[in-house]
Amino acid sequence: LSGCGSSSGEDETIRPIAVADLSSERLSPADTLTLSSVASTTENEAIQSWLWDLSVAPESNAVTIANADAAQASFTPTEPGDYQVCLTVTDNKAQSVPDCADFIVINPNPTAVINPISSTVGQRVQLDGSDSLPPTDGDSDFLTYQWSIDSMPEGSAVALDDAAIAKPRITTDLEGNYELSLTVGYLDKISETTHYTVSASYVNTAPVPVIDIQGGDINAWVLGETATFDGSGSTDADDDDLQY
Secondary structure, X not given: OOOOOOOXXXXXXXXXXXXXXXXXXXXXXXXXXXXXXXXXXXOOOOOOEEEEEEEEOOOOOXXXXXXXXXXEEEEOOOOOEEEXXXXXXXXXXXXXXXXXXXXXXXXOOOEOOOOOOOEEOOOEEEOOOOOOEOOOOOOHHHEEEEEEEEEOOOOOOOOOOOOOOOOOEXXXXXXXXXXXXXXXXXXXXXXXXXXXXXXXXXXXXXXXXXXXXXXXXXXXXXXXXXXXXXOOOOEOOOOOOOOO
């Protein structure tokens, strides 16, 4: 027994260490970000595989990392916002813990945003562009607004009460679609135009049921006699066809 020793320490696997290096921590849309794993290390044999993962990105982002399984990868964003990329490396014995790095894609121009809304005919509708965004690090108080009505139902006379504010109003006058657009400005920069459709429909008034019972005394029917139930007196304010 005295000759038996422990070798637990000798057989312990040492993980490689991943180091994710970014060519920039701040870039504009359409700029290409270079991702490098050159600083990653291992005490075993050489690193054999790499995995780059975009772990944080705006919901609207649809771009993936190019060469995500290579020692050097790249990413060309199209959407502004906060991002995080993580690198995992693997050698002949083990896989590293992911190393993550944050970067931001700035918004060099303002962004026009129209909040959803619907309408019934004759309703006064308040449009809302107050969630529009200034350029990154900008102040939304300096945003300017320009609304327009691009199309409306034939015969409509709808007009904006003030096309140059964040929340103008219209009053729909006919059933159908009203195509609106919004452009916002920030100092010398102009956003792309955002479009939105307000659909106006008539309110469907609930029908009024009327029951007429014939064929006997409703408080003293006689077994075997026929009673007739008549709902033809029911009405609908919209003159829609009724089902019974």
